Every structure is written in C-alpha cells, then in structure tokens.
Amino acid sequence: MHMKRSLKTIGVVIYFALLMVPIYWMVNTSLKTTKDIEWELQWYPENPTVSNYSFILRSPEWLRALRHTIGYALLNVAVVLATTVPAAYAFSRCDFRGKKHLFFWLLAHRMAPGVVFIIPMFTIFSIVRLFDTIPGVALAHCLFNVPLSIWILEGYMRSIPKEIDETAFIDGYSFIRFFAKVFLPLIRRGIAVAAFFTFMFSWVELVLARTLTSANTKPITVVMSGKTCCVSWSPGVIAAAGVLMMVPGALLVYFLKNHLVVGFAMGRLHR
Numbered sequence: 001m002h003m004k005r006s007l008k009t010i011g012v013v014i015y016f017a018l019l020m021v022p023i024y025w026m027v028n029t030s031l032k033t034t035k036d037i038e039w040e041l042q043w044y045p046e047n048p049t050v051s052n053y054s055f056i057l058r059s060p061e062w063l064r065a066l067r068h069t070i071g072y073a074l075l076n077v078a079v080v081l082a083t084t085v086p087a088a089y090a091f092s093r094c095d096f097r098g099k100k101h102l103f104f105w106l107l108a109h110r111m112a113p114g115v116v117f118i119i120p121m122f123t124i125f126s127i128v129r130l131f132d133t134i135p136g137v138a139l140a141h142c143l144f145n146v147p148l149s150i151w152i153l154e155g156y157m158r159s160i161p162k163e164i165d166e167t168a169f170i171d172g173y174s175f176i177r178f179f180a181k182v183f184l185p186l187i188r189r190g191i192a193v194a195a196f197f198t199f200m201f202s203w204v205e206l207v208l209a210r211t212l213t214s215a216n217t218k219p220i221t222v223v224m225s226g227k228t229c230c231v232s233w234s235p236g237v238i239a240a241a242g243v244l245m246m247v248p249g250a251l252l253v254y255f256l257k258n259h260l261v262v263g264f265a266m267g268r269l270h271r
Helices: 002-030 034-039 051-057 060-093 099-110 114-127 134-158 163-170 175-186 188-204 207-212 220-230 235-255 257-265
Strands: none
Touching: 002 235, 051 060, 051 235, 060 134, 060 175, 060 188, 060 220, 099 134, 114 134, 114 207, 134 188, 134 207, 163 175, 175 188, 188 235, 207 220, 220 235
C-alpha cells in the first residue's frame, strides 16, 4: 500500500512538472533580450530584464486590445449568467415534452467547431450592424458558452433537494424572493464555475474574434497572433504578452478556488 501511494505521488509530481515546463519556458523567455534568445540556449535568464514587459505595458495597441478583451469577457459573463441561470432552473425542476432531446441538442451544439459559424455570423452581424463591436463578439461567444453554462448549472441545481423550494413557498415566499434570497446563495459555487469557464473562453478565443472584428475592436488574441505571424514583435515581447494573458485566469483561480473546488466536485456528480 505504501509503495502504491508513493508511485501515485511520483506520478502526480512528474505530471505537474511536465505541465509547468511550457509556462516556465515562456516566463524564462520573457525575461531575456532578443540577443540572449537567439544566440544560445539558456535554462534560466543570466541577465534578466523586464524591458519586454515595459514594452507591452507602454504599447497603446496592447492596452486598447486589453480593454476590448475585458469588455467582451465581462459582457459575455453577464449575458450568459442572466440567461442560463433561469434556463438551468427550468431544466432541473420542470418536466416538459422534449426536455431530454433539447438538453442533448444543447450539448451537441456546444461540440460544433467555431469555424462552422464564421460565414453565417459574419453575414448576420454585418446586416444588423454588430460587426466590429463589443456586444457583437460577446453575443457570438454566447453561442458556445450558453450550452456549457446550462449543463454545469443544471447538474448543480439538481443536487439541491426540491423540498427546499416547496418549504420556501409554504413559508410565503414569492418565486422571485425565493430565487434571490434562498436559491441563488445555494448555487453560488456552481455560478462561480460557470462564470469561470465563460470568462476564460472569451479571454482566449481567437477564431470568432478575428472574424467579427477589424482594427477598431481587436482583442488581445488577435493582436498577438498578428504580431507572431508578422514577426513585428520580438520573441521576448510575445512571451511577456503571453505571461500577462495568464494573469487574469490565475487571479480568478486564486480568488474563486474554494468555490471552484466545491463546484467541480458537485454538479454533474449528482446527476
């Protein structure tokens, strides 16, 4: 038993070590000059510099793209949660004809590649004048985030006994009061998980953002991919930009870690 536990521990350590190699190499590259990167292989920066980060943080193009990306992500989270929380409640509490088929269709729809929707979205968004706008990209991301959020929240809500609803109604709660005062606090961890995935999808998504934006509202992913292809930024600058892009996700995990752990543990396990 002790041997088996030791082997598991060693396996986990090796897995996380390999997982951290790309991140370490990106941080390592971001602290080097172009000369150090191109001339010799260095496992650690012998002459570390923050000039790459200074360049990024002083770049008007980067700061403008950062504002756009934050706008997409936050608006997407707001729209997704406002629509999927009541939808997930209906799926978890109500029985209606075609419920299972509709739920399966949502999951199947989430599995479709984003490139399939590029031409229809570009055409429709151009007609309704949502092309190259923050609401347009946020709505496009909802196409993928709404099914995933419903799937996460429905499983989490199903783990909450229906007797809580009935008891609240017997005590004289209206539905809106019950939902706001009783039910939402009970599912806050599930909401945290759904919000986390929704935000991160908008933060790193490239295909739809590239198709539905031009020079006015480009997000960070589009700017970085353009700089990489055109080699207009040095490898150190691109690595620094990648490190900075990981910061929001790391902060979300840090501040929501308790909610995320419980939310992942519950939800679909109670299905």
